[in-house]
Amino acid sequence: MNVGFGIPEGYNTASSLALRNAITGTFPNYSLDFSKVLVSSGSLPQSHTVTVTKLTGTQVEVKWDPSVWTNGSPVDLVHVAFLNAETKMLVYDQAQATRSQGILEIHLPEVWLGANVHVWFFFTTTDGRQSSVSQYLGILKL
Numbered sequence: 001m002n003v004g005f006g007i008p009e010g011y012n013t014a015s016s017l018a019l020r021n022a023i024t025g026t027f028p029n030y031s032l033d034f035s036k037v038l039v040s041s042g043s044l045p046q047s048h049t050v051t052v053t054k055l056t057g058t059q060v061e062v063k064w065d066p067s068v069w070t071n072g073s074p075v076d077l078v079h080v081a082f083l084n085a086e087t088k089m090l091v092y093d094q095a096q097a098t099r100s101q102g103i104l105e106i107h108l109p110e111v112w113l114g115a116n117v118h119v120w121f122f123f124t125t126t127d128g129r130q131s132s133v134s135q136y137l138g139i140l141k142l
Contacts, residue, residue: 059107060106062103
């Protein structure tokens with residue numbers, strides 16, 4: 001969260017936003033709308049299209065539009081976060097690809113096979129000073 005929000009207090013900012021925007025229901029039956037959770041925020045452009053696909057086992061492929069527009073750069077770094085809500089485990093793939101590559105394969109933990117995993121995607125500049133708003137890609141069934 002600190003990377004995605006570009007500040008040391010990124011986790012606090014993300015938590016505050018989640019409490020205000022992603023909590024649904026009424027007491028005592030609260031739940032979390034994962035589609036409204038932000039793991040990053042900033043002025044970098046998002047990708048027009050992003051997809052995540054299960055390949056084999058726990059290997060996944062993430063594809064995005066590599067187009068560069070406004071203040072984006074071909075060397076912007078790609079970040080993908082995977083959350084297994086059942087086990088509360090997070091896998092964060094940080095800066096293993098650039099915007100211009102358009103594709104990334106990631107191997108998730110074998111113990112996640114069969115799990116439903118929430119997925120977020122965002123870009124940062126190479127110096128980490130700017131981020132895009134995270135894109136929630138939905139639930140991926142491993």
